Amino acid sequence: xxxxxxxxxxxxxxxxxxxxxxxxxxLSAAEATAERxxxxxTGGADGAGKGKHVVLVAGSNEYGPETGLPMLGRVLSTxxxxxCTVHFTVDxxxxxxxxxxxxxxxxxxxxxxDLLIICARFRTLxxxxxxxxxxxxESGRPVIGLRTATHCFAYPGDxxxxxxxxxxxxxxxxxxxGFGRQVLGETWIAHHAPNGRTSTRAxxxxxxxxxxxLRGIHDGEIWGTTGAxxxxxxxxxxxxxxxxxQVIDGPKPTDSPDFGKLxxxxxxxxxxxxxEITPGKSGRVLTTTMGSAEDLQSETLRRLLVNASYWATGLxxxxxxxxxVTLVDPPKPxxxxxxxxxxxx
Numbered sequence: 001x002x003x004x005x006x007x008x009x010x011x012x013x014x015x016x017x018x019x020x021x022x023x024x025x026x027l028s029a030a031e032a033t034a035e036r037x038x039x040x041x042t043g044g045a046d047g048a049g050k051g052k053h054v055v056l057v058a059g060s061n062e063y064g065p066e067t068g069l070p071m072l073g074r075v076l077s078t079x080x081x082x083x084c085t086v087h088f089t090v091d092x093x094x095x096x097x098x099x100x101x102x103x104x105x106x107x108x109x110x111x112x113x114d115l116l117i118i119c120a121r122f123r124t125l126x127x128x129x130x131x132x133x134x135x136x137x138e139s140g141r142p143v144i145g146l147r148t149a150t151h152c153f154a155y156p157g158d159x160x161x162x163x164x165x166x167x168x169x170x171x172x173x174x175x176x177x178g179f180g181r182q183v184l185g186e187t188w189i190a191h192h193a194p195n196g197r198t199s200t201r202a203x204x205x206x207x208x209x210x211x212x213x214l215r216g217i218h219d220g221e222i223w224g225t226t227g228a229x230x231x232x233x234x235x236x237x238x239x240x241x242x243x244x245x246q247v248i249d250g251p252k253p254t255d256s257p258d259f260g261k262l263x264x265x266x267x268x269x270x271x272x273x274x275x276e277i278t279p280g281k282s283g284r285v286l287t288t289t290m291g292s293a294e295d296l297q298s299e300t301l302r303r304l305l306v307n308a309s310y311w312a313t314g315l316x317x318x319x320x321x322x323x324x325v326t327l328v329d330p331p332k333p334x335x336x337x338x339x340x341x342x343x344x345x
Contacts, residue, residue, distance in 0.1 A: 036105070037094055037339075037340055038086060038088065038105060038109075039073070039087075039343045039344060040084075040085055041070075041073045041074055041078075041083070041085070042077060043076075043080070043081040043083045043084070044077065044078055044081050045081070047077075047079065047082065048080060048310065048315055049076065049080045049082035049315065050082075051081075051083075052082050052083065052114040052115065052313050052315075053082070053084075053114050054076055054085075054113065054114065054115045054117060054309065055085055055087065055110050055115070055117070056069040056086045056118075057069075057086075057087050057116065057117070057118040057119070058070075058086065058087065058088050058089070058098075058119055058120070059098070059104055059119075059120035059121065059152070060119055060120055060121035060147075060152075061098040061099050061121065062148065063121075063226065063293065064292055064294070064334065065119035065146070065147075065291075065292075065293065066089075066096050066098055066334045067293040068146075068292065068293035068295075069086050069117070069119060070086050070343045071293070071296060071327060071328075071331050072117070072302065072305060073086045074327075074345075075306065075324075075328065078328045079306075079323075079324040079326065079328075080306060080309070080310075080323070082309065085106065086340075086343070087104050087106050087109070088104065088340060089101065089123070090105055090340075094340075095336075095337050095338060095339050096339065096343075097336075101122060101124050102123070102126060103126075103129070104120075104125060104129055110136040111132060111136075113141065115143075115309060115313050116133075116136060116137075116141070117143075117144040117305075117309075118143065118144070119148060119149055119291055120152035120153075121151060122148075122152070122168070123154065124153070124155055127161055127163065130153075130161070131163070133166075133179075137183055138277045138278045139278070139281055140276065140282050140283040141283050142283045142284040142313060143184065143284075144285070144286045144308055144309065144312060145180075145183070145184040145287045146288060146291030146305075147290060147291040147292055148188075149180070149287070150168070150184055150186050150187050150188050150229070150287070151169075151188035152168070152179060152180070153168060153179050154167055154169075155167045165178060166178045168180050168187050169187070169188075181236075183277070183285060184285060184287040185236050186287070189230045190230040191227055191228075191230065192227070192229055192245075192247070193228045193245075193247040193259070194227050195226060195227040197227070197249075198247050198248055198250070198251075198262075199223065199224060199252070200223070200224050200226060200227065200228045200247065200269060200290060201220055201222070201223045201248055201253065202223070202224075202243040202244070202245060202246070202290065202301075203219060203244050204219045204244075205241040205242055205244050205268065208240075208242045208243070211272075212307065212319050213242060213307045213308055213311055214307070215307055215319050215320070215322075216300075216303050216307070216320065217303055217304060218300075221300040222290070222298055222300045222304065223248075223253040223298055225292065225294040226289075226292050226294070228245035228262075228267045228269060229267065229269075230267060231267055233265065233267075235271060238273050239272070239273045240271055240273065241268040241270075241271045242272060242304075243268070243269050243271075243288070244269065245267050245269035245290075246263055247259040247262040247263050247266070269288060269289050270287065270288040270290070270304065272284070273287070283312075284311065284312045286305075286308035286311070286312060288304070291305075297331075302325035307319050307323060310323075329345060
């Protein structure tokens with residue numbers, strides 16, 4: 001009798017445990033993101049990008065990519081079907097911190113990614129994270145670089161990292177300019193026009209009007225608050241300039257474009273190219289020196305980036321006549337202590 005009572009108690013206790021497991025609710029998207037320290041955005045069922053995975057990397061203490069890239073990722077996933085993950089620089093407590101230069105969790109997602117979109121600045125990643133970036137570009141897969149991506153990686157002069165050559169200021173002629181020059185087509189050179197005092201209107205480069213990346217965009221429609229970056233002219237031989245940056249003398253699109261010698265010549269602010277780090281493995285690239293969170297308030301700049309995502313992933317024949325770039329929700333400005341889960345809808 002005592003034995004049977006103990007068995008009954010054991011079975012009942014196990015039943016309670018099993019029942020609690022069977023009735024436990026699944027993790028919400030926000031809770032799952034909190035564990036992973038990045039943002040997951042599942043593609044809509046009807047989009048042309050269905051089955052394609054886009055990794056967006058935000059890592060700059062200027063220009064707000066931790067706000068802008070989730071906004072862009074939602075447009076790509078909701079309206080165009082791309083599965084997107086947005087990765088941030090994260091501190092020891094798991095909070096997004098643009099001032100952290102050495103930790104971007106989850107970059108192993110690049111191992112299976114179809115497109116990298118990056119806006120980072122002077123990051124010094126540990127080798128185990130940087131390896132995923134380098135493996136990606138050495139495989140010849142496509143990249144879209146925004147604003148500070150031209151100078152996204154930095155290493156101290158005494159670094160022993162095997163990825164030292166990817167630093168923005170590499171002077172070795174065999175890999176001059178690091179990731180920026182070798183992949184995107186240019187590294188950091190200088191500010192051509194001052195931030196704050198000036199803004200930028202993008203004009204079609206000669207001969208670019210019919211390019212599919214500019215589909216649904218009219219000449220002069222793209223305007224952003226950032227000042228134009230300087231680049232070396234001419235660009236590398238395999239770069240095709242799409243947009244030139246007209247310097248605007250003021251912070252509003254209605255301000256005067258008459259800024260003297262800064263518009264003679266105008267700097268390229270968007271170009272496309274192919275790159276090849278590993279012989280025989282080449283990838284498509286769209287680089288724009290625009291792309292701050294404020295710039296991405298421009299509907300037509302978002303359209304350029306959506307068009308480029310189609311083109312870069314081999315979907316150029318499916319670029320819409322006027323891609324839907326409606327914001328899915330208002331931008332969520334970064335605040336100290338905010339975690340990736342806080343970016344989830």
